[in-house]
Amino acid sequence: MRRCKRTLVAVVLATTVVSGTAGWASGTAQEPVTGPPPGSAAWQREGLPDPVATTPARIARFFAALSPGRQRDLVRRHPTVVGNLDGVPVELRYAANSRTAQAHGFDRLADPGRQILALDPRGRGRAAEVYGDLDTAEHVAVVVPGSDMDARTFDRTKDPYGTPAGMARSLRDATKGHRTAVIAWAGYTTPVGLGPDAATGDLAEAGAGRLARLADGLDATGAPDPALFCHSYGSVVCGLAAPRLDAADVVALGSPGMRAKNVGDLRTDARVWAAKSPSDWIDDIPNVEFAGLGHGADPTAPAFGARRVPAGDAEGHTGYFAPGTRSLRAFAAITLGEEL
Template sequence: MRRFRRTLAAVGVALAVVSGTAGWASADAQSAVTGPPPGAGAWSAEGLIDPAASTPAQVAAFFGTLSKKRSAELVRRHPSVVGNLDGAPVALRYAANKRALASDGRFPELLSPGRQILAFDLRGRGQVAEVYGDLARAAHVAVVVPGSDIDAATYDREKDPYGTPAGMAKSLRQETGPGTAVIAWAGYTTPVGVGIDAATGELAEAGADRLVRLTDGLDAVGAPDPAVFCHSYGSVVCGLAAPRLDAADLVALASPGMHADTAADLRTSARVWAAKDADDWIDNIPHVRFLGLGHGADPTAAAFGARPVPAATAKGHTGYFAPGTDSLRAFAAIAQGLPVTAPASPARTP
C-alpha cells in the first residue's frame, strides 16, 4: 500500500521534476536539436565526409589525411561544421568556433581571450561546450553535464554561478589544477521550467546520443577517458547514455533518477558515484517511474549501489561545486583518479 501511494503521488509530483538550476518556472515544451551540425548541407555538397553518418573515429581519420592548409581552409569555409564535429582536431574546433562566434556577434563574452569553445550551435536555444585547461596534454579529463534551463544564454552567469556548466567546470578545474582539463558541456536541449519535458526522458534520450558522441570524440583525438559529472536532469541524460558512454567515472549529483534501479542496471564499466546534500529540494521528488513519468530510483539510496560522495557542506541544489565544500574536494579526487579520502556520508535508505 505504501508503494502504491508513492506511485500515485509520483503522477502529480513527477510534473515537478524541475530545473537543474534553482527555482520553479512555467513549463515550456522543447524540441530536441538532433542531426548533423549546422551548415552540413554546404559541407556535404563539396563531397566531404558525411558529418551525420561518420563516427568520430572516422572524422579524426579524415582530418588526419589533410594538410594544414586544407584544414585551415575548411575552418574558414565551414566553421559551424568543423566547430561542432566530434573527432575533429581540438585546435581546429577552437578556431572554427571563434569565427562562428565573431560572425554571429551575440555572445561577445565567449570571444574573450583565453576561452576555448569546443562547440557552438545556435539551433534551438543554442548549445555551447567549453574547455578549461589543456585538453591536448591533460592527464585527466572531466565533463560537466548540466540539468534544466541551460542554453547559450544561461550557460555562464554571475548569479548562481555553480548552477551553470561554466561555473561548475571552472570551479572543478581550479580544484584539480593544471593536470586536468574540464569540459563544460551544454550540448543538448534541456527542459525549461516545470513540465512534461522535465518529468520524462524524451529530451534526455536525445541528449544521451550527443553525450556519447562527445566521449567517442574525446577518444578519437587521444584524450583520456573522462569522469562525467551529471547534475540534476543531466543525470537522466547520463543514465540513458551509460551503456555506450566511454567514461572512467559517472557521478550523479542532485539526481531525480537515472532510469535504472541499481548501478549495475546502468551496464557501464565506469565507476558510479552519487551525491546529494541534506538541503537539496530534489529529495522531495518521489523516486519512481509510472506511465513514463519520473526517473526511477534515487542513486544515493543504499540499494542503488553507487559509491557515496560526501556532500555534508554542500548547500542546496546548486552548491555542490562551491569552493571549500567536501563535495568539490571529492569531485576533484574522482576526476584525478585519486581516493576519495574525506569521510563519506552514509548512503541513504530508499
C-alpha cells in the same frame, strides 16, 4: 507512512503533468535539436565526410591527412560544421567556434582565450567549453548540466556554481593544475523550468546520443576516458548514455534518477558515484516512474549500489561545486582517479 506519502505525491505529479495545470507543469515544452551540424548540406556538396554517418575516429583520420592550409580553409568556409564535429583537432574547433560566436551574436563566447569546443546557434543554442589543455591532459572531466542551460545561460554570473561553466572552472581549480582538462558541456537541448520535459526522458534520450559521440570524439583525439559529473536532469542524460560510452567515472549529483534500477542496470564499467545534499530540494521529487513520468530510483539510496560522495555541507541544489565543500574536494579526487 513515508512510502505512502511519496506514492501519493507521484500520482499527483503525474496528474498535474498530464492535465497541464499549474505547479510542476510550469515549464515550456522543448523540441530537441537533432541531426547534423548547421551548414552540413554545403559541406557535403563538396564531397566532405558525412557529419552523422562518419565516426569520430574516421573524422580524426580525415583531418590528420589534410595540410594545415586545407584545415584552415575548412575552418574559414565551414565553421559551424568544423566547430561541432567530434574528432576534429580541438584547436581547429576553437577557431571555428570563435567565428560562429562572432557571426551569431554570442559575444562573450568570442572573447579571446576562450576554448569553445562546440557552438550550435540553432534554437536556444548549445555550447561546450574546455578549461585546461585538452591535448596534453592526463585527466579529463565533463560537466553535464540540467534544466535551463543553453549557449546564453551556461556561463551566467548569477548562481555560478549552478552553471556548467562555473562548475567546470571550480572543478579544475580544485584539481590544482594536475594536467586536468574539464569540459563544460551544454551540448543538448535541456528542459526549461519544471515542466513535462523535466519529468520525461525524451530530451535526455536525444542528449544521450550526443554525449556518447562526445566521448567517442575524446577517444579519437587521444584524450583519456573522462569522469562525468551529471547534475540534476543531466544525470538522466548520463544514465541513458552510460551503456554507449567509455567513461572512467559517472557521478550523479542532485539527481532525480538515472532511469535505472541500480548500478548494474546502467551497464557500464565506470565507477558510479552519487551525491545529494540534505538541503537539496530534489529530495522532494518522488523517485518513481509512472506512465513515462519520473526517472526512477534515487542514485544515493543504498539499494542502488553507487559509491557515496560526501555532500553534507553543499547548500541547496547548486552548491556541490562551491569552493571549500567536501563534495568539491571529492569530485577533484574522482577526476584524478583517486579513491575516497
